[in-house]
Amino acid sequence: MLEGLLIGLQTALSFQNLLMVIGGCLIGTFIGMLPGLGPMSIIAIMIPVAISIGDASAALILLAGVYYGAIFGGSTSSILLNAPGVAGTVATSFDGYPMARQGKAGKALTIAAIASFAGGTIGALLLMVFAPALSSVALLFHSAEYFALMVVGLSAIAAFAGTGQVAKAIMMTILGLIMATVGEGALFNLPRFTMGIMDLQSGFGFITLAMAMFALPEALFLVLKPRKIEGDGESEIKDLRITVAEARAIAPVIGRQSLQGFFIGVLPGAGATIASFLGYAVERNIAPKDEQEQFGKGSIKGLAAPESANNAACTGSFVPLLTLGIPGSGTTAILLGALLALNVTPGPRLMLDEPQIFWAVIMSMFIGNLVLLILNLPLIPYIAKVLSIPRNYLIPFILFFTLMGAYIGQNNATELLLLVGFGICATALKFADYPLAPLLIGFILGGMMENNFARSMQLYDGIGFIWERPMTLGLLVIAVILVVLPSYRKRRAKLRAEGVAEGD
Amino acid sequence: MTLDRWIAMILLGICLIYGYAAWFTMDGGLAPFMKRNPIWPSTFPKVLSVLGIIASLITLLGIEKGETKEAEIDYRRIGDYHLGQALMLIGLMVAYALCLRPVGFLLSTSLFLILGSFILGERRWLVMLPVSITATFLVWYLVQEVLGIYMRPLPGLIGG
Numbered sequence: 001m002l003e004g005l006l007i008g009l010q011t012a013l014s015f016q017n018l019l020m021v022i023g024g025c026l027i028g029t030f031i032g033m034l035p036g037l038g039p040m041s042i043i044a045i046m047i048p049v050a051i052s053i054g055d056a057s058a059a060l061i062l063l064a065g066v067y068y069g070a071i072f073g074g075s076t077s078s079i080l081l082n083a084p085g086v087a088g089t090v091a092t093s094f095d096g097y098p099m100a101r102q103g104k105a106g107k108a109l110t111i112a113a114i115a116s117f118a119g120g121t122i123g124a125l126l127l128m129v130f131a132p133a134l135s136s137v138a139l140l141f142h143s144a145e146y147f148a149l150m151v152v153g154l155s156a157i158a159a160f161a162g163t164g165q166v167a168k169a170i171m172m173t174i175l176g177l178i179m180a181t182v183g184e185g186a187l188f189n190l191p192r193f194t195m196g197i198m199d200l201q202s203g204f205g206f207i208t209l210a211m212a213m214f215a216l217p218e219a220l221f222l223v224l225k226p227r228k229i230e231g232d233g234e235s236e237i238k239d240l241r242i243t244v245a246e247a248r249a250i251a252p253v254i255g256r257q258s259l260q261g262f263f264i265g266v267l268p269g270a271g272a273t274i275a276s277f278l279g280y281a282v283e284r285n286i287a288p289k290d291e292q293e294q295f296g297k298g299s300i301k302g303l304a305a306p307e308s309a310n311n312a313a314c315t316g317s318f319v320p321l322l323t324l325g326i327p328g329s330g331t332t333a334i335l336l337g338a339l340l341a342l343n344v345t346p347g348p349r350l351m352l353d354e355p356q357i358f359w360a361v362i363m364s365m366f367i368g369n370l371v372l373l374i375l376n377l378p379l380i381p382y383i384a385k386v387l388s389i390p391r392n393y394l395i396p397f398i399l400f401f402t403l404m405g406a407y408i409g410q411n412n413a414t415e416l417l418l419l420v421g422f423g424i425c426a427t428a429l430k431f432a433d434y435p436l437a438p439l440l441i442g443f444i445l446g447g448m449m450e451n452n453f454a455r456s457m458q459l460y461d462g463i464g465f466i467w468e469r470p471m472t473l474g475l476l477v478i479a480v481i482l483v484v485l486p487s488y489r490k491r492r493a494k495l496r497a498e499g500v501a502e503g504d
Numbered sequence: 505m506t507l508d509r510w511i512a513m514i515l516l517g518i519c520l521i522y523g524y525a526a527w528f529t530m531d532g533g534l535a536p537f538m539k540r541n542p543i544w545p546s547t548f549p550k551v552l553s554v555l556g557i558i559a560s561l562i563t564l565l566g567i568e569k570g571e572t573k574e575a576e577i578d579y580r581r582i583g584d585y586h587l588g589q590a591l592m593l594i595g596l597m598v599a600y601a602l603c604l605r606p607v608g609f610l611l612s613t614s615l616f617l618i619l620g621s622f623i624l625g626e627r628r629w630l631v632m633l634p635v636s637i638t639a640t641f642l643v644w645y646l647v648q649e650v651l652g653i654y655m656r657p658l659p660g661l662i663g664g
Contacts, residue, residue, distance in 0.1 A: 052653065167562040168508070171515060174556040178522055181549050190545050193525060223593060223624070224585040225577055393635060396620025399597060400613065404643070407604065408653055416601030420594060431579040432508035450548045457543040 001132065004351070008359020011057055012367060020053075020062040021364050025371045028069020029383055033077045034394065038087065039070035040330045040437070041215035045401050047207050047338050048408040056342040057357045061364040063335055064318075068120060068365075071272065071314055072372050075112045075307055076380060080105060088272030088313075091280040091306035098298035106240040111300055112307045113377045114242075115254050119308030120369040122258035123265070123315025127322075128362055130266075131351070135323040138348035144456035144465040146324075148475035150449045153268040153326045155479040157438050159486050160267075160274065166486050168434045173442040179204055180446020199414045206337040208406040208419045209443060213436045214330070215402045216423030221430070223395055240377065242300075250304040253283055261309030265316025268328030272310035272317075279309030315365060322346055322358060326445065330437030333444045340444075507579055512563035519560055523553030592623045608658040613640040 011017060024046075031042045046066050050059035074089040079096035092112065099108040141149070154173050161169035182193045183203025194200040257279040264275040283305040284295045295302040320328045325347035327333035339346055344357060351358045376383070406419045426436055456465040456472075467473055526549035534544060562568055577585060596619055603612040617636035626632055647653050 164568060167559055167568045171512070171556070171559040171563060174552055174559055175515065175518075178519075178549070178552050178556060181552070192530070192545055192549070193522070220590050220593075221577060223590045224582075224587065226586070390626075392621045392624040392626035395593070395624060396617050397639070399593060399620065400616060400643075403597060403600060404647070408647065411653075413601050413605055416604070417598065420597050420601065424594065428507075429511065431577060432506075432511050434508065434511065453548060454543045457547070458541070462542045 001128075004355050004359045005128075005363070007356050008361075008363040011356045011360035012061065012363035016055075017058055017061050017360065017364065018367070020058050021065045021368045022371050022375065024062040024065020025069040025072075025368055025376060028066035028071075029073035029076070029372070029376050030069075032070030032073025033383065034073075038214065038218065039067050039074075040210070040334060041218055042066055042070050043331060043334050043338075044207065044210040044215055045405050047210070047334065047341075048405045050338055051341050052408070054342075056339065056344045056354070057360040059338060059342055060335070060357065060361050063338060064361060064364060065368045065371075067314060067331060067335075068116075068311065068368050068372060069376070071310060072113070072116055072376060073383075075116065075310075076109065076384065079108045079112060079303075080384060088276055088310040089306070090273070091276040092303065092310075094280065094296055094306075095299050095302035098296070099300075099303065102298055104239075104298070107242055107246075107300075108303060109380055110240045110242050110377065111246070111250060111303050113373055114247075115250065115257075115304040115307035116311045117369050117373040118254045119258045119261060119311035120315055120372075121366060122255075122308075123262045123312035124362055124365040124369070126259075126262045126312075127315055127319060127365070131319055131323050131358075131362075134319065135348040135351050138324055141348070142456070142469065142472075143452040143459070144469050144472045145475065147449060147452040147456060148472040148479070149324060150326055150445050150452070152475050152479045152482070153320070153328065154438070154442060154445065155482040156268040157328070157441060159482040161435050161438070165433070165435060166483065169438045170483065172429075172434055172436065172438040176439040176442025176444075177446040177449070179209070179439075180443050181450070199412070204418070204443070205406065205415055206341070206444065208415050209422060210334050210337065210440060211402045211406055212419050212422030213426050213440050215398065215405075216419070217427040217430045217436070219395055219398045219402065220423070220427050222391070222398075226391060246300055250300055253301050253304045254308045257283065257305045257309040258312040261312030262316040264309070265313030266319045266328070268320060268326065271329040271331075272313040275313035275316075276306035276310040279305040311369075318361070322350060322361070323348060325350075325448070327441055330440055333437070333441040337444050509564055509566065512560045516557060516560040516564060519553055519556035522549065523557065526550045526553050589623055593620060596620060596623065605656065606659065609644055609655045610640055610657045611659065613643070 012021070027046070028039070028042060031045075032039065043063055043066055046063060050062050053059050053062070071088060075092045075096070078089045078093035079100050082093050082097040096108045096112060099105065155170075158166055158169035158173055180203070182200055184191050184201060191201055260282065261272075261275040261279055264278065265271060280295075280302060283301055284292060287295070287299075287301060291299065291301065314331075317327075317329050317332050320326050321332040321336060325336070325345060327336045336346060344350070344354065402423075403416055403419065406415050407413070429436060457463065459465065460468060465472060466476060526546045530546040530549070531544060538544065596616060600612055600616045614637050617639060618632055621632055621636070644655065644657060647655060648657075
């Protein structure tokens with residue numbers, strides 16, 4: 001492990017990669033601050049840039065930097081404007097915005113930054129411990145278990161979709177899987193479902209689909225319904241310091257929520273959003289009576305809890321991606337797509353075959369968190385100016401970058417028409433409250449899932465692998481329980497889930 | 505019928521067509537040696553089509569009851585939002601897709617950015633023109649020179 005750490009440190013500290021971390025964090029903060037643009041859209045837009053770098057570690061470092069930057073930027077706009085840019089930072093605005101209203105915006109930003117830093121760093125430490133352990137277990141897996149694991153992952157994502165949403169989420173996952181079967185399958189080299197159209201021979205473009213699912217509907221929503229920005233954005237942000245007593249008060253909160261957030265983030269489907277809401281709720285419940293009153297009115301604990309939880313969860317979501325090659329959230333699904341485009345297959349072999357990528361990413365997480373704390377925090381008053389870019393300029397540029405992203409990847413104008421078409425469909429689905437992340441995750445996992453399924457079918461000469469391999473059977477049973485359980489649970493308790501796992 | 509059930513019906517239709525293609529049209533042309541394989545190109549799609557039909561029926565028939573959530577945009581009052589602007593921007597994107605090759609990157613992109621902000625209500629030409637044109641050149645330079653991806657800058661007619 002020490003050897004790996006050193007390799008990672010060496011890779012991450014190269015001039016190019018340091019530039020990637022800093023650049024990624026800055027870009028992420030910049031765009032993440034804009035209300036309505038989540039990390040998924042930003043990463044989708046950045047993919048063509050990352051891919052054309054050509055070096056897998058640099059690309060992943062850049063994209064990961066953009067990811068934490070976006071979460072950090074999202075919390076800034078939650079605090080300053082009460083307009084969360086990302087679903088994962090909604091809970092931040094509960095206490096962050098009241099603090100800003102009381103003139104303590106600087107202090108709120110510092111607490112958010114420290115909590116994010118601690119959450120991210122503790123998360124990265126845990127990732128260092130758990131990822132190697134998990135991937136050594138994963139090396140024992142057969143294609144049958146992989147197939148079953150993917151089924152579990154996809155059902156978990158559907159199960160966490162929220163009350164009354166499970167069928168819709170399953171439908172979206174299946175639609176994603178169906179779309180993945182268009183084009184030539186790797187196993188048979190036969191064109192399927194192309195309807196004789198040459199452009200569909202190689203299947204749908206992943207970047208096009210990612211843009212159409214996230215960036216375009218979000219931009220169109222901004223056009224349809226301009227967000228009211230009640231501007232404190234112009235006002236001065238000063239006094240970034242916090243007192244020792246405050247630091248002592250939030251330290252245990254940060255510690256607890258970093259741990260809890262990380263483990264929630266590891267679960268597929270339960271990402272930063274659920275982690276932050278749960279973290280907020282838990283801290284409110286265990287706080288002393290008089291402090292409980294403060295929650296929602298500008299409590300520093302209520303601000304620190306969701307911030308450390310959502311950052312730790314973001315790091316946690318890298319565990320299944322790096323060890324199993326199975327993304328648990330929309331964002332990690334996009335990262336997986338980018339890696340596959342760079343000819344890197346994440347999974348248990350990644351640590352053995354290409355340790356420099358694996359460790360460099362972990363090391364760059366530490367560096368990225370440090371960059372956010374010491375570089376971005378002092379810059380926040382200036383970066384916050386981005387909030388005053390008029391919508392009239394912002395939206396055409398977002399649309400243009402979306403189109404460019406799809407075009408650069410394929411150099412094909414048909415791709416742009418597909419993008420617009422899918423974008424319109426995705427907007428309609430968003431109107432009807434269908435979750436879109438499962439579609440993309442299904443689409444990305446589709447090819448791998450079919451290959452593993454086919455391999456096990458061939459090895460066992462039929463469907464027998466399901467009951468001949470106990471682990472496969474066990475995993476599939478878990479998948480069924482995951483799908484069926486929510487409807488049971490709903491009948492028993494009418495506790496309403498606070499949010500859906502969208503946007504992380 | 506609410507919008508989500510209409511969409512479920514469309515998805516059901518897609519699954520039925522997909523299922524028809526998978527069950528009845530794909531296996532005919534299969535080579536004899538492949539028929540001895542336990543898995544055919546159509547196996548996975550067949551499973552998916554069945555699952556898809558079940559899932560869309562659940563939503564269509566409203567078996568899973570969800571609470572009505574306060575949606576961000578209420579589609580029943582779609583006219584109250586800036587629908588015209590959204591539709592015009594979609595049209596603009598389609599036009600851009602069709603023009604990018606024949607007209608060249610520089611001209612079509614600057615026009616796209618200018619018209620885009622015009623549609624959204626911008627009328628300060630003195631700000632709009634320099635911003636759009638500078639941004640176009642900047643992006644073209646970055647993509648062409650830094651990333652090394654060729655994009656035809658000028659209309660094809662004058663050999664760009």
